[in-house]
Amino acid sequence: MKKILIVFVSLLVILLLILFINTWLLTPLEREQYQPQSINVDKDRIVQHMSEAIRFRTISILQKTISQKSGSQKPASEDSFLEFTSWIKQTYPNLFTKLEVQQIEGYSLFLKWQGSNESLKPILLTAHYDVVPVIAGTESLWRYPPFSGKVAEGYVWGRGALDDKGAVISMLEAASLLEKQGFQPERSIYFSFGHDEELGGINGAGKVVEFAKENNIQFLWSLDEGAFLFEGLIPGVEQIMGTINIAEKGSVTLKVIATAEGGHSSMPPKQTAVGILAEAIIKLESNPLAGGLDGLSSYLLDEASRYMPFSKRMLFANQWLFKKLIEDKLSDSVVMKAQMITTTAPTMLSASPKANVLAIEAVATVNFRIHPRDSIKSIIEHVNRVIDNPNVRVEQVEGWGNPASKVSSIESKGYQTLVQSTYEIHDSVVLTPGLMIAASDSRHYSQISENSYRFNPMLVTPDDIASFHGTNEKISIDNLILATKVYNRIMVNGSKK
């Protein structure tokens, strides 16, 4: 008995030693150091331009409403879109003399800054200037009117400030500063400013891509909106973490159709179409697609865990023992769950048209956001396997299927450029690759780019993130300056051989 106890205690001590040693060894990694770059920017000018940009009501949804009604592709607030592109040209006259300008579909701007070495593949910097509407009735919740571009409390306020006019203005400011200094890129730099990203980018980025294909333009890499530098994103981690998204999730919508006999509601069978459907949906919700903290989904937390307090760090340092526990805990957060797996979201239901008529068919619409490890085919197979009922069939909704993007390299010149340019301006951040859970115009641009990255060099807080497509959207003046400087370095570093 005593012997068993000794063995048990010894094993426990060994286990604890392993746990502790692993935790002590999990410390911040050494990274390459870059020479800090100081760039003088004209703060007042940038703020003024950002404020003016917000005042144009380049609202996507109006555009959709009108084009559906009239069958035309013209935006409803056509004037705002055209006024905005004219305003850009007037605001940056020297830059626009230098650049080759294409106005694609009338509204999206595709610009080329000719490089000195024609044999080098060009790079592409993109952003979109359309914005989502402000939900009717919520205007009064805004601290300052959403299209006022009010400058107050260290911010420029208004719809589109972060998503994504801030990037448009910062890129233009960075380019115009370089132009003024007589900068000559070696590699050509292209810019694309889309006008319908919030509607899927088909007439903006999509047509830019068509134009590029027709003209045999292929990019070494592209940069679009995406993740940010985050402050206070992960509880317990004070370190500022930044994510450069190297892939984006896809999306597919399926109809799950349950069938039954039908008839009068006074004589229902044991199970109705509605009951069969309900069972199928419950099965789908309780059997999500497999996945966890690995590959693309693990970079950020693996890195952030090095800055966690001891107890949390111990879990991450000993994933051989605690991986399941970590994943279960993370799955409580809808954001983290979306990072780890293909999500399942039943969104619409229909069945009998009348209260006293049994449904012949009950239909649920289910939207899946596809992790790069899954495909549309593997999702349909999963759904059929999980439901496993001959009275239920699964159909893909036409036009609603985009596979996940390809995963771009973290060894490439493009990724290295983004990392170096950010560190040159903001030294106290830790950058990691990541996965974009929302859709972006990169879906289109990646067709003509060897690698595509999704990243805004701006430092955001959870409060900023909540304002995306929501109330009180704003961009801090510090972020406008930061982004202008980083984009400046991206253009300088990225256009070199």
Ligand SMILES: [Zn+2]
């Ligand atoms: Zn956006």
